[in-house]
Amino acid sequence: MSVKVLIAEAFQSSTNGSDSLEVKGSTIGECLKEAAARYPSLGKMWFDQEGNIVHYIILFLNGNNVPKNDLNQKVKDNDEIYPVLMIGGG
Amino acid sequence: MMQYKFLKVDLTTGEFKTENIDERILTDFIGGRGLGNYYLYRDLEAGVDPLGEKNKLLLLTGPLAGTGALSSSRWMAMTKSPLTGGFAKAVGGADFAAWLAWTGYSFIEISGKAKKPSYIHYQDGSWRILDAAEIWGKEVSQTQEILQQKHGKDTRVACIGPAGEKLVRFASIFSDRRSASRCGVGTVMGSKNLKAVAINTKRNVQLHDAETFRKLIKEQSAAYQNSPGFKSHSEWGTTDTQRTTNMLGIYPVKNFRYGRQENYESILGPEYRKLRTGEFGCYACPARCGKAHTVTSGPYAGYKSDGPEYESIWCFTGPIASNNIEASIAADSLCDEMGIDTITAGNCVGFAFELFEKGIITKADTGGLELKYGDHAAMMTLLKQMGHREGFGNILAEGTRRAAEIIGKDASKYAIHCKGMEPPAYEPRGAKNMGFNYATSNVGASHVYGYGAQDVWGAPFPRKVNRFDEGNADVVVYNQDRAAMNEVGIICSFSAGWGWVPEIFGKLLAAATGIPQCADPEYLAKVGTRILNMERAFNVREGFGRKDDFLPERMLKENLIVDGVPVEAARVRDMDGFLDRYYDVRGWTSNGAPTAAKIKELGLDYVIK
Numbered sequence: 001m002s003v004k005v006l007i008a009e010a011f012q013s014s015t016n017g018s019d020s021l022e023v024k025g026s027t028i029g030e031c032l033k034e035a036a037a038r039y040p041s042l043g044k045m046w047f048d049q050e051g052n053i054v055h056y057i058i059l060f061l062n063g064n065n066v067p068k069n070d071l072n073q074k075v076k077d078n079d080e081i082y083p084v085l086m087i088g089g090g
Numbered sequence: 091m092m093q094y095k096f097l098k099v100d101l102t103t104g105e106f107k108t109e110n111i112d113e114r115i116l117t118d119f120i121g122g123r124g125l126g127n128y129y130l131y132r133d134l135e136a137g138v139d140p141l142g143e144k145n146k147l148l149l150l151t152g153p154l155a156g157t158g159a160l161s162s163s164r165w166m167a168m169t170k171s172p173l174t175g176g177f178a179k180a181v182g183g184a185d186f187a188a189w190l191a192w193t194g195y196s197f198i199e200i201s202g203k204a205k206k207p208s209y210i211h212y213q214d215g216s217w218r219i220l221d222a223a224e225i226w227g228k229e230v231s232q233t234q235e236i237l238q239q240k241h242g243k244d245t246r247v248a249c250i251g252p253a254g255e256k257l258v259r260f261a262s263i264f265s266d267r268r269s270a271s272r273c274g275v276g277t278v279m280g281s282k283n284l285k286a287v288a289i290n291t292k293r294n295v296q297l298h299d300a301e302t303f304r305k306l307i308k309e310q311s312a313a314y315q316n317s318p319g320f321k322s323h324s325e326w327g328t329t330d331t332q333r334t335t336n337m338l339g340i341y342p343v344k345n346f347r348y349g350r351q352e353n354y355e356s357i358l359g360p361e362y363r364k365l366r367t368g369e370f371g372c373y374a375c376p377a378r379c380g381k382a383h384t385v386t387s388g389p390y391a392g393y394k395s396d397g398p399e400y401e402s403i404w405c406f407t408g409p410i411a412s413n414n415i416e417a418s419i420a421a422d423s424l425c426d427e428m429g430i431d432t433i434t435a436g437n438c439v440g441f442a443f444e445l446f447e448k449g450i451i452t453k454a455d456t457g458g459l460e461l462k463y464g465d466h467a468a469m470m471t472l473l474k475q476m477g478h479r480e481g482f483g484n485i486l487a488e489g490t491r492r493a494a495e496i497i498g499k500d501a502s503k504y505a506i507h508c509k510g511m512e513p514p515a516y517e518p519r520g521a522k523n524m525g526f527n528y529a530t531s532n533v534g535a536s537h538v539y540g541y542g543a544q545d546v547w548g549a550p551f552p553r554k555v556n557r558f559d560e561g562n563a564d565v566v567v568y569n570q571d572r573a574a575m576n577e578v579g580i581i582c583s584f585s586a587g588w589g590w591v592p593e594i595f596g597k598l599l600a601a602a603t604g605i606p607q608c609a610d611p612e613y614l615a616k617v618g619t620r621i622l623n624m625e626r627a628f629n630v631r632e633g634f635g636r637k638d639d640f641l642p643e644r645m646l647k648e649n650l651i652v653d654g655v656p657v658e659a660a661r662v663r664d665m666d667g668f669l670d671r672y673y674d675v676r677g678w679t680s681n682g683a684p685t686a687a688k689i690k691e692l693g694l695d696y697v698i699k
Contacts, residue, residue, distance in 0.1 A: 055322060082548075
């Protein structure tokens with residue numbers, strides 16, 4: 001099964017400029033951890049020491065918010081996961 | 091359909107009048123920013139002096155205010171701006187919108203000028219104009235405390251500080267710990283000798299379909315619980331946004347010359363969290379995103395602030411290249427108590443520092459004050475001077491455009507503004523959709539007018555864009571119209587990303603007002619477009635045109651520099667080309683005015699003659 005992880009611009013310096021990665025996994029967490037294993041500096045930006053998503057990342061799956069940033073959410077073939085930096089400024 | 095009305099207050103004569111709102115107006119404009127636009131356009135003559143008696147100030151709520159709908163009790167000040175000479179609107183939070191809505195009035199339209207400092211008071215069904223001698227000259231917190239002691243702790247106040255009284259051009263209106271900050275809305279209030287509006291009332295909610303409304307609030311709450319954006323915003327507010335903007339190289343430094351602060355890691359959210367001493371929020375919003383901070387040591391020990399939020403964090407770090415967190419907290423507190431907009435204030439400081447660097451002003455101009463990058467003490471002195479119109483600060487109190495005209499020489503080249511209002515903390519060259527929003531916004535450079543989420547975090551709606559690309563006029567239009575649609579509510583713009591807009595939002599409006607079309611997202615979107623065209627028509631009537639839809643020369647002629655490297659893609663290359671595309675998407679003339687066909691298409695031909 002192949003899932004795409006979209007790489008927001010702020011993280012592309014960690015992927016040699018790639019804006020997406022093809023990964024394998026049955027959950028969001030598995031997919032992101034495979035991306036992080038391939039590019040360790042990406043992992044440092046996405047996960048804390050306990051392996052949880054850091055506070056300033058919000059996860060989207062196929063354009064929709066992932067409820068509670070749940071890494072156990074299942075994915076299927078051709079899904080797109082999109083971790084983005086926290087927004088909002090005022 | 092529910093019946094709505096508004097209150098007209100004439101400060102010159104002391105008269106209060108009620109006017110009912112016609113069903114057609116309600117259906118076309120719904121509430122909040124929509125209704126305000128209709129009535130401001132109708133009731134304000136073109137060409138009035140923004141600081142003269144004939145200007146009008148509207149304090150608006152939306153139909154969801156005070157109803158218990160989450161994050162939907164924001165209020166808005168709307169007027170003609172003393173900074174830009176054009177349309178002005180600014181949004182505030184806390185409880186005031188709920189209290190105003192509970193008086194039974196959708197908004198207050200204030201005209202004329204009181205003979206002496208006054209305030210408007212409401213209690214037990216009566217509106218009065220009272221003597222403000224006791225509170226005139228008082229800072230924002232003290233003003234509210236005095237009025238609550240006098241009229242009861244259930245009184246909610248919207249007021250100005252000493253800066254508004256002294257007609258600092260970017261004075262704000264404050265309520266509790268929040269403010270309607272921009273465009274000089276507080277200056278207009280001060281020009282009317284109006285210190286405050288104080289309301290003491292009980293909860294009074296009238297809904298078209300209360301049962302449906304209650305069910306929808308439960309749906310809204312469930313959406314929030316699932317939203318990681320809500321969770322993140324509740325924990326941090328906007329105190330960590332500088333992480334994103336610095337990573338992208340769009341954190342404006344030294345008067346919009348550089349895009350990244352040196353050692354920016356020392357001013358990120360977790361550093362501010364070490365000084366956090368409280369949290370607060372707006373009426374019926376569970377996010378409680380306001381983060382209070384207290385300085386406990388060093389030269390600013392004792393300063394407490396109800397911020398700073400992201401913009402204010404930037405205002406007091408980026409323009410002077412200082413990483414002193416304590417100074418930023420102190421500066422935020424100072425500006426809040428004097429009652430000034432931190433964004434314009436921070437820009438004025440950055441402008442002054444660059445002029446000093448270039449020798450355009452010297453110690454002879456600044457009364458001996460040296461303005462060296464990193465010197466936050468000098469920044470604090472300038473801010474105090476601005477807020478009280480003293481020393482060199484009296485010139486800066488005019489905003490950068492007028493200050494540059496007064497200073498002369500080459501100063502105008504370094505005044506960074508759009509239409510006379512200074513930009514917020516997103517460098518437009520590195521976030522072009524945000525930047526072109528600044529240029530085309532009808533209030534001047536405002537991020538909230540059409541937030542470029544696609545640039546800042548890569549929002550994939552309506553589509554993903556390259557933030558350096560200049561061809562996305564449709565995206566700028568989308569952002570601006572959506573922001574306007576949300577301010578019909580008047581809902582919190584942060585909450586719009588938490589899974590309830592537009593579907594639940596529209597249904598709540600329908601259940602509240604009895605206007606069934608609200609439940610149709612396309613109808614609501616059209617109301618947003620209608621609002622944008624009203625605001626443009628207001629400005630056209632005031633003489634604005636294509637010549638005013640500009641970005642500062644720096645953005646067109648200079649490269650943005652990030653970590654010492656010029657970012658070639660960042661310079662704005664074709665402002666004219668963008669404007670052509672933008673006007674085309676909008677259906678406006680080549681001079682940036684709504685065409686007769688567009689006015690008719692939007693059903694505005696009975697409004698805009």
